[in-house]
Amino acid sequence: MKKSAMLHSANQTGTFLLSLDTELAWGYFDCLNPQDFSSDGQLERQGIHALLDLFREFNIHATWAVVGHLFYETCEKCEPCPVKAWEGKYDSFSQVYASDSRLWYGADVINAILEDGEMHEIAFHGYTHRPFNETTMRRDEARFEIEEWLRLAQRKGLAPRTVIFPRNVIGHLELFQEYGFTSYRGAELPSPCYAIPILGRGLKRYHRYLSSFISAPGYRHEDFQSNGLLNLPSSQHLFGFDQVVSRRVNALNLHRWITRTVTDGIRNAAREKKIFHLRAHPNDFRDDKDFDMLRGICQIVSEEVKSGRLTSLRMDNLADMVIREAILPV
Ligand SMILES: [Zn+2]
Ligand SMILES: [Zn+2]
Structure with missing residues (x-):
């Protein structure tokens, strides 16, 4: 999409956001x-x-939220390298430190994403994927993670503005604001049906399989909460369902059926000018059925975009629009 086409008022249409935690093996470092x-x-x-x-x-x-060490082609023995603290603690140390393992270094992956230019955004996902838990990560350690990540991003001329927190542990928001970030992905929105006493717990786990009447929630621009950064919460984790059940569903070729909560959520967002935010890890897509499931979702997004009711945006673009319109109301 041309940039001019994206510069519409932030709430003339519904919005589809897609964020991908891109980490190769880093998500499992410990x-x-x-x-x-x-x-x-x-x-x-x-x-x-x-x-x-x-x-x-x-x-x-x-x-695409990337882990900072992925910017390296090979271990550069960055100093001080936080990975050194893993020695004798995590098995992954020997794979990462002083290595060029392609599971831990991914400059080529980032280059491939950047080849599509304006289509995609590179966002922050930690320098080492360490969670930003304020009780276990000191402020100076958080600052180090951010500064090192930015140092590598700047080598590619990137000035990122979006945070996807490792393991979704949200912390040290004021530091991100200081470094010019504008939004982050907040905790997944609960579906209203989860609040039903007793039944709610079962629905949370199985409603994708039981009912086509419940869609994953979207939200409105006026629901935005700002803690210095805009919170753009996730509506649903694409693979956040029971793996045993989903394998059975896949075996029956019903993999598209279980995305109804997502596709209904997208249709609702288009109809009601809401934001629908889907999240996934590229590593989650393991076989043809996983990709076909996403293809079904992309077809619906594309249909709604063509009908003029939905816009597919990067998180930074949406944050820009919201901030701009709050500053300069029409
Ligand atoms: Zn290092
Ligand atoms: Zn992650």
Whole structure:
């Protein structure tokens, strides 16, 4: 989409946001199970390229939140490197430090995302994927994670403004504001049905399989909360469902059926001019059915965009519009 086409009023249409936690093996730095990954990082890369192809086909914008060490081609023995503290503590140390393992270094992945230019945003996802828990991460440690990440992003001329917190642990927001970030992905919105006494817990786990009447929630611009940064909460984690059940559903070829909560949520957002924010990890897409599930979602987003009721945006673009309109009301 041309930039001019995106410069509409922030709430003339519904908005589709997609954020992807892009980390190769970093998400599991302290609990690595090598069987969860390919040995050479090739499978994970194929997945990322397949996603980029799909987004190009349907003109879908995305926010790719990357771990800082992925900017390196190989370990540069950054000083002081926080990974050194993993020695004797986590098995992953020997894979990461002084290595060029393609599961831990991914400059090529970031370059591939950047090749699509304005389509995609590169966002912050920690320098080492350490959670920003304010009781276990001191302020100076948080500052270090941010500054090191920015140092590497600047090598590519990037000035990122969006934060996706590692493991969704939100903390040290005032520091992010200081460094010019404008928005972050907040905790997933609960569906109103989860509040139903007793029944709610079961619905939370299984409603994707039981009912087509409940859609994942969207939200309105006026619902935005600002803590110095705009909170753009997730509406649904695409793969946040029971894995045993979903394998059975996939085996029955019903994988598109279980995304009804997402597709209904997107249709509602288009109809009611709400924001629908889908999140996933590129690593979550493991087989053809996973990609076909996303293809179904992209088709619906594309249909709604063509009908003029929905806009696919990066998180930074949406934050810009909201901030600009708050400053300069029409
Ligand atoms: Zn390092
Ligand atoms: Zn992560």
